[in-house]
Amino acid sequence: MDAPSQLLELRRISHAYGERQVVKDLSFSLGKGAIGCLLGQSGCGKTTVLRCIAGFEHIGDGEIRLNGHLVSGNGSHVPPEQRRVGMVFQDYALFPHLTVASNVAFGLHGMDKAARAGRVAELLGVVGLEGAADSYPHQLSGGQQQRVALARALAPRPDLLLLDEPFSNLDVDLRERLSLEVRDILKSQNATAILVTHDQHEAFALADEVGIMQDGEIQQWDTPYNLYHKPVNRFVADFVGQGVFVEGRVLNPRQVEIELGILTGDIPHECTAGCQICGRGCRVEVLLRPDDIVHDDTSAMKAEVLNKAFRGADILYTLRLPSGARAFSLVPSHHNHALGERIGIRLEADHVVAFRKAAPGR
Amino acid sequence: MAAVVLIPVGIVLSSFLNPATDIWQHLVETVLAGLLVNTFWLVLGVALGTLVLGVGFAWLTAVCEFPGRRMFTWALLLPLAIPSYVTAFVFISLFDFTGPVQTALRDWIGPDLFWFPKARGRFGILTVMILALYPYVYLLARNAFLTQGKRVLEAGQSLGLNQVQGFFRVALPMARPWIASGVMLALMETLADFGTVAVFNYDTFTTAIYKAWFGMFSLSAASQLASVLIVIAFVTLIVEQQSRSRQRFHDTRLSPRMERIGLSGWRGWLACTLAAAVLIAGFVLPVGQLLVWSAGVVVQDFDQRYLGFLGHSLLLSGAAALITAAIALLVAYAGRRHHDPATRVTIRIATVGYALPGAVLAVGIFIPIAWVDRWVTGVAGGALGLQPGFLIQGTVLAMLVAYVARFLAVGHSPVDSAMHRITRSVDEAAMSLGLSGLRMLQRVHLPILRGGLLTAATLVFVDVMKEMPITLMTRPFGWDTLAVRIFELTSEGEWERAALPAVALVLAGLVPIILLVRQSEKA
Numbered sequence: 001m002d003a004p005s006q007l008l009e010l011r012r013i014s015h016a017y018g019e020r021q022v023v024k025d026l027s028f029s030l031g032k033g034a035i036g037c038l039l040g041q042s043g044c045g046k047t048t049v050l051r052c053i054a055g056f057e058h059i060g061d062g063e064i065r066l067n068g069h070l071v072s073g074n075g076s077h078v079p080p081e082q083r084r085v086g087m088v089f090q091d092y093a094l095f096p097h098l099t100v101a102s103n104v105a106f107g108l109h110g111m112d113k114a115a116r117a118g119r120v121a122e123l124l125g126v127v128g129l130e131g132a133a134d135s136y137p138h139q140l141s142g143g144q145q146q147r148v149a150l151a152r153a154l155a156p157r158p159d160l161l162l163l164d165e166p167f168s169n170l171d172v173d174l175r176e177r178l179s180l181e182v183r184d185i186l187k188s189q190n191a192t193a194i195l196v197t198h199d200q201h202e203a204f205a206l207a208d209e210v211g212i213m214q215d216g217e218i219q220q221w222d223t224p225y226n227l228y229h230k231p232v233n234r235f236v237a238d239f240v241g242q243g244v245f246v247e248g249r250v251l252n253p254r255q256v257e258i259e260l261g262i263l264t265g266d267i268p269h270e271c272t273a274g275c276q277i278c279g280r281g282c283r284v285e286v287l288l289r290p291d292d293i294v295h296d297d298t299s300a301m302k303a304e305v306l307n308k309a310f311r312g313a314d315i316l317y318t319l320r321l322p323s324g325a326r327a328f329s330l331v332p333s334h335h336n337h338a339l340g341e342r343i344g345i346r347l348e349a350d351h352v353v354a355f356r357k358a359a360p361g362r
Numbered sequence: 363m364a365a366v367v368l369i370p371v372g373i374v375l376s377s378f379l380n381p382a383t384d385i386w387q388h389l390v391e392t393v394l395a396g397l398l399v400n401t402f403w404l405v406l407g408v409a410l411g412t413l414v415l416g417v418g419f420a421w422l423t424a425v426c427e428f429p430g431r432r433m434f435t436w437a438l439l440l441p442l443a444i445p446s447y448v449t450a451f452v453f454i455s456l457f458d459f460t461g462p463v464q465t466a467l468r469d470w471i472g473p474d475l476f477w478f479p480k481a482r483g484r485f486g487i488l489t490v491m492i493l494a495l496y497p498y499v500y501l502l503a504r505n506a507f508l509t510q511g512k513r514v515l516e517a518g519q520s521l522g523l524n525q526v527q528g529f530f531r532v533a534l535p536m537a538r539p540w541i542a543s544g545v546m547l548a549l550m551e552t553l554a555d556f557g558t559v560a561v562f563n564y565d566t567f568t569t570a571i572y573k574a575w576f577g578m579f580s581l582s583a584a585s586q587l588a589s590v591l592i593v594i595a596f597v598t599l600i601v602e603q604q605s606r607s608r609q610r611f612h613d614t615r616l617s618p619r620m621e622r623i624g625l626s627g628w629r630g631w632l633a634c635t636l637a638a639a640v641l642i643a644g645f646v647l648p649v650g651q652l653l654v655w656s657a658g659v660v661v662q663d664f665d666q667r668y669l670g671f672l673g674h675s676l677l678l679s680g681a682a683a684l685i686t687a688a689i690a691l692l693v694a695y696a697g698r699r700h701h702d703p704a705t706r707v708t709i710r711i712a713t714v715g716y717a718l719p720g721a722v723l724a725v726g727i728f729i730p731i732a733w734v735d736r737w738v739t740g741v742a743g744g745a746l747g748l749q750p751g752f753l754i755q756g757t758v759l760a761m762l763v764a765y766v767a768r769f770l771a772v773g774h775s776p777v778d779s780a781m782h783r784i785t786r787s788v789d790e791a792a793m794s795l796g797l798s799g800l801r802m803l804q805r806v807h808l809p810i811l812r813g814g815l816l817t818a819a820t821l822v823f824v825d826v827m828k829e830m831p832i833t834l835m836t837r838p839f840g841w842d843t844l845a846v847r848i849f850e851l852t853s854e855g856e857w858e859r860a861a862l863p864a865v866a867l868v869l870a871g872l873v874p875i876i877l878l879v880r881q882s883e884k885a
Contacts, residue, residue, distance in 0.1 A: 056790055080793040087794040093787035097809040106805075107795030156795065 006068075007032040007192050008053065008160055013062030013073070015048055022048050024216040025062070030194065030209070035186060037195045037203040039239075040213035046196045049213075050162050053194065054087050055080035066159060086158035090165040092149040094137040100124070100148050101133040107156040123151040126185055143174050150182065154189055161186070161193040167202055179205045200240060212236050228289075234355050237287050242316075246325050248286040248354060256352055258286050259323050260293070260301060265351035287353040290316060290328035295335050299344035303327070305337050319345065368711060370718065370726020370767065371592060373585070389583060393570060397587075401566050401594070403484055404491070404559075405549055411492030412548045416499025417541055419637060421529065424507035425515075427622035428630040434637045436879040439497050441644035443871035445828040446494035447557025447848065448864040452648040453490050454482060454561065455857040487562045493644035494558075495551055499544035501878075506537035525623060539608040546602035553595050554719035556831035557845070561852050567591040568721040568831060575725065575835065585729065588722040599717035649868060655861035663862050671863060675827050675843040678758070682765040683773075683823035687815050689766060690773035694781040713771040720768060720831035727764045728836060757838055764832045769825050773818035780814025820873060827870045 006029040015023040022045040030036045038046040051057045053064060055071065055078060063073025066085070071078040086107075094103050104120045111119070124130050127147035137145055146166060153161055166182070167175040183206045186193050197203050203210050204224040211221040212235075220232045231237035234245075248258040256263045263286065295317075303319035306326065310333065317329045317337070329345060337343050422428065423435045441449070457463050464478060479485040510533065518532040519525075534541075556568040567587055575584040625633055697709050715723070784807060792802045830845045837846065844863035851860040 054790070054794060056793070079798065080790065081796045081798045083794075085794060087791065089787040089791060091785065091787055093785060093791040095788065095791075095806060095810070096783055097812075106792075106797075109796055152791075152795070158794075 006030065007034075007066070008194070009065040010049070010053070011063050011065070011073075013049075013052060013064060014060040015045075015052055015057060016060055022216050023052070023059075026216065026218055027062075028211055028218060028221050030192060032192055033190055034209060035183065035193045035195065035207045037197065037207035037210045038213050038218075039197060039200060039203040039210050041198055044213045045216040046213050047164055048216075050087075050164055050194065050196050053160070054085050054162055055083050084156070084159045086153035086156065086161045088146075088149045088153050088161070088163045088166050090168060092137075092145045092169075094145055094148055094152070096137055099134050099136055100129065100140070103137065103148055104151045104155050106152060109156075119155055123155050126154075126188065127151045142170050143178060146170065146178065150185065154185075154191065157189075159192065161191050163193060163195045165197055166195065167197070167199070175199075175202065176205070182206060212239055214239075229351065229353070231287070231353060234285075237353060237355070241289060242328055243287050243289045244325070244327050245285040245355075246288055246321070246327065247357075248284050250282045250284055250354070256284060256286055256354055258288075258347075259321060259325070260345070260347045263347065263349055263352045265349075267352050267354055283357045284354040285357055287355075288327050288349075290330040292347065292349040293319070293327055293329040293345050294348045295329060295331040295343060296346040297344050299346045301345055302342040303329075303345050305339050305341050305343060308337070308339065317343075319343075369730055370723050373726045373729045389574075389586065393565070394590075397565060397567055397570055400564060401553070404487070404552055404564075404566065407484070407488040408491050408495060408548055408552045409545050411488060412496040412499045413541065413545055415492060415496035415640060416501075416544055416548075417503045417534075417537075419496075419640070420500050420503035420507055421533070422625075422633050422637070424504045425533075425623055426625050426633065428625040428633040430634050430637070434634075434641070437641055437645075438500055438637060439875050439878060440641065440872075441493055442497040443875050444494065444645065444648055444868050445557065445830075445845075445864075445871065446491060446551075446555060447561050447830065447852070448652070448860075448867065449494050449644070449648045450487070450490045450558040450561040451848075451852045451857050451860055451864075452651045453486060456647075456651065457486065458482065482562055482564075484564070487558065487564050489643075490558060490562075491552060491555070493640065495548040496640075496644075498547045498551070499541060502540040502544035502547075503537055506540035507533060510536050539605040542605035543602055546598050546605065549598045550595065550602070550717050553591065553598065554721075554831075556719075556721055556834075557849060560849065567594075568719055571721040571725060572831065572835065581725070581729065585725045588719075588725045591719055591722055595717050595719060595722075599714060602717075652861045652865050652868065655858040656865050659859050659862055663859055668862065671842055671844050671847050672866060674841055675845070675866075678761065678765070678833070678841075678843060679823045679826040681758075682762055682769065682826045683819040685762060686766050686769055686773040686822045687777070687819040689770060690777040690818050691811070691815065693770070693774055694778045697778065698781055698784075709774075713774045715767045716769070716771040718768060720764075720829060721835065723764050723768055724832050724835035727760060727767070731760050731763075758841070761832065761836045761838075761841075764836055765822075765826050765829065768829075768832065769822045772825055773822045776814040776817040776821070777811065778814075780811045784810055817877060820877065824870050824874050828867055 009029040010027055012025050012027050013023060014021065014025060026045075026049065028036070038049060040046045048057060052059050052072065058077055059072050061073075064071050066083065070076060071083055095106065098106065101120050101124070104123055105116050108116045108119060120133070121130070124133055127150055129144060129147055129151070132140060132144065132148075137148065140148065146169075150163075150166075163182075167179055170178065179202045195203065195206055208223070209221060210224055210227055211218040212227065213219065214235055220227060220236045222230075227236060227240050231240060237243065237245075246258050246260075248256045248263070250256050250267065251262070253267060254264055256267060267284075301322075303321050305317055306320050307318035309316045313333055315331050315333050315336070317331055319327050319329055321327055335343075419434070419438050423431055423438065455461055467478070514532055514536065515528050518528040523531060553566075554568065555566075556572065559566045560569050560572075567590060571584045571587045571591070574580050574587060624630075693709055693712060696705055718726075788806065788810075789802070792798075792806050797805060827843075828845060830849060833843050834846055834849060837843070842850075844866055847863045848860045848867075851857075851863075
């Protein structure tokens, strides 16, 4: 486990505010140069994890290691100012009494004047704010303040950079553009970073690895691709992307039958296990993503258009299947059908995501 | 810190429990009814007058457009720079029976001026008080009208209200908490006022306290009168605090600069004339008269003694400003560190001193200090055979304690709002950039707090300069200040000679107005 390639390692950490347990037995690790993300709804404990890593919070149990050194745990706690961990705050927390350049230079200790000025100029160049060096934070727009906060945190070359909901105060347009830009900046500085957000587009745009958090626990830590296509449980499947669950019967360890046809692929082990216990015909719930159902006029299978959302390049149709179940289908937008029309559909999926049927009442 | 406020209140109120019955009886029989009646008319008149002037001008300058509006917007605050007792003696000298106005009128239309209101009567004092205090209501009401934005008025119009109905049914009800707050602040000043009523010889509780103490030499009578005044002052305070808690600021950043209601033709000029009349009566006239008088007496009076008064004023104000700013800083840090209810209540109590009239505080602080002195003298005399005399009583220290108690709220609010700019994440950002402890204090906190501390010190400085009753009643022998000098000269009717110290106070009083105007222009 103590692989030197892991820059950050959290081992079974817990944290509570008084009686309330907000982080439970949580572990993950991050390699040097990687960008990780904690994704979850507000109140799931993701920001607390970040604050534990920064050293603003003391952890209850477990340990946190940075570059292999213990920084939190076993009764020891390295204070935040000695951790070499940079942070970009949700409200940016720029120093209102300092210019942009002085803000960026704030964390540069023990450097001579020229070297400092050089580093500040370099970073202002990286974030594209060369002209704003002498402005004060309140004179800048939200997006510009965000970049100053990023430059300030990057300036002392921290071992690890933490970003707490960095785009949540920006409008949607800017948010998407800036999240790609920030990824480029982080990669160009070869920074290791962890982002906390509730927005999955942001998470997927920025991060190499994402942890889905719920109730203080990580449900799945994986690449964005795997989170979407191979969710390990229903919560992750529901949380990430769009989709519906339809009923299915397991025919054998590689095949599931649903009303639209037979799906072939590796069936996650819990269902296979369930299948072997109860034999052929075990009921499961199968996840259908909008891209698993394609529109095909020649198909004999028809579904009624219940709703449609025009999205430019394609249309997201909500369909009623013959059984009455609902499903989504993503269709190129020149296939424009009216509500109530019955259109031909076909199943096109190369793998199966299925879970044992939830207990009744859920 | 709360003790500095609580002890005087406790002492003064406890005088009820331990009444010097004969004196109280005497007070009830002779003066109390008159004091209550006088106070009632004063409070009622000031409330109505400041309400009409304050709200009216706030509406005109915030929402309407008329000739000279930009200038009047800030100029209407100027009367706040003149201590009301200064306006008072200028008015008396001008409008009294022997003053230039009545003399001129008699020359013009004959000696029969029975219709002319008596300058020294109720009408005169109300005029002066209203002119001096309406800016409180003006300032808060204007703020309310500006922040409520024009959208709500437009919503009213779209629902069929005309402009006049819009004012009375939408804008005014929405601004009510601010207006109530402003009127209550004006009333607190009215109740605390000593100088103005002294100049007019209009007996209220503050002058009665002074007379009981320094005329009848009965400290217990003074504190009993003070306890009645405290009850009235606290009622105002409670109303003020309640209306403050109902103030909700509206975010106006999104609504574009609103278009003003143009007052065309005679209506615009009427607004202009009214504003000009109030401005002239409340500021131009008194200041002009002061300058004329000063020019006349400057050669004769500007001497070593005047410099002494000025020196005392500056020294006391400076010391009080520094101490108050330092304590305000401590209080603000305490509020930031501890969020428990006990701390909050303590801070609340420590900052209600502004509702305590100076005359009450003077009594309430003098009594415990006299006790301490007597105790120390007793111990020292008994055990050591020393005769230390009075230690604190009648020293500058006692005055400073009273000043801090009265003006801590004035210093606290700018420091506290500066403190709110240092959010938790600002601290954490400094820490994550490798700074902590004293260096963080020096490089982050102090620079952010500097403006607030400076404002606090300036405001307290000016308030102490103008302060009359505390200084008058607790000053050590020979420690006369400009305000005390004005009191002495005006009680002898020497208006011209009082002008010179008054000019210095008006100049000092202009400083916070300039701060205020600059701040509101930035916003």
